[in-house]
Amino acid sequence: MRIPAIFPASRMTPRFANSHYGIGVGLRTPHIGHILEHKPVVSWFEIISENYMVGGGRPLAVLDRILEQYKVVQHGVSLYLGSAEPLQRDHLRRLKSLIRRTGTPWVTDHLCWGSVDGRYTHDLLPMPYTFEAARWTARKIRQAQDYLEVPLAVENVSSYAEFHVSEMTEWEFLNEVVERAGCGVLLDVNNIYVSSRNHGFDPLTYLNAIPPERVAQIHLAGHSKFEKYILDTHDHPVTGPVWKLYQQAIERCGPTPTLLEWDDHIPSFEEVHREALKAQAYLPVAEAAAT
């Protein structure tokens, strides 16, 4: 009997099934007026799920207008799949309700923790890279994916600290989790670059360790350099080394939905969109690699 392959982002989605999504842009409040008025041609928008997991009012009204015109993919910041406490049912219920509204083909959140004993830090805190943490996190991802009934992909976070208790590298941990969970990877190449500079590893070693068939989506963003570390600030254009890493990622993974995040000191929509569309230059390479 032939064993079915495990595909990126889920057990349901064949590889490249979503590659037609192309280049997307993160939907941000300062741009909404421009988007609704001018209806720019954009492949898809990524929304922060939590901004729309509300009872009603303007956020949902605006989202419905966006959905009339555009494809939307949901990206979460607070499932805290690595927190040592169970998933919150109310959170999942609200997330699923939003998923039904947007029709997102997959949903993403971070491979991190951020809450403990019911107290929330509202940050994306790095995991201790232990087998216990990998097993626990994978179990929560499977539970979330089963409940939400859409493929789930987890994003590697940028980090500024490593724990003494870690038993493996970050990329080994990521692979351990996604293989156990049967989920996808949202590969943030800026985060790989930031963490590589903060922890002193080769970003290509990280990139080459990620199974390309697991990569459901790629994130791009800018960062800020400080004297002793780099901060993932999402307030600049994408830097040269990150574009280089993106090129190598796309060569490995083939055509993959790619999104630019710009969250602070946000320039005009046209400028953000122009920056995102620079990723198009790498698509022929990706398409050649895929054939």
Add this chain to the structure above:
Amino acid sequence: MRLLELQRRMAAALLAPPGKRGRKEAVRLIKPNDRLSASERLAIYRRSYWARLLDSLAEDFPGVTAIAGRRRFRRLAVQYLRDCPSRSFTLRDLGAQLPDWLQRHPEILGAHQDLAVDMARLEWAHIVAFDGAQSPLLDPEHLLEPGPGMRIGLQPYLTLLELAYPVDEVRVALQSDAGQQPARRKAARLANPVFVAVHRSEGTVYYRRLEPEEFHLLQALRRGRAISSAVRFAFRHSRHAPADLPRLLETWFAAWARLGWLTVTSIDRHQV
């Protein structure tokens, strides 16, 4: 060390108030590198935590910030977050307990406490009105077959406030002439009890002044009283002549229906 223990200890170090360095715990948990010590690496996260939460509170409560002053608001926000850490996945809920917390701590704002509490209640109501849930509107069919447990209810996003200060005016003025006149001086000059409904219409939040009887009638409806009982309650100390009552009720109910405030609710049959 197990995952839960590590996260508890890391969170305790992270959430400690600014100024407390937590160096020893950082050394126990976090590896240094060739540029940063363990406590410097922890400090990156601590700065980010406090900046994110304090900025979020200040953004949600610009009126309270104006009354307290920026420095004092920051101090009170640190104390508030220590007493009421976030228990929600969304920063939207961060200030939900601020009005009650300010009420319990008169020592923090002294003579300006009542003013700040009023402003905090208005600003929390503003958040609720912005994105709070909306129930189906009252439909004439509901009135044709009301059933014994049916009551007229109010939209969940609508908040009714009885305020000692006209902070609604101060809050609106802050947006137009921020910094021109201290908010507390302006409010104190205007000190005068008011009744306000904080609601939304087509995505925009509004503050609507209410007459005292109108406020009490809406409150009684929200508490599940039948209409006749609610009307009696609202007008029990009214200055209006009984002959004015039909006209007032017609005007108010028409306005509330037009604004989409009325909905249908049911109460326990045993209470009927």
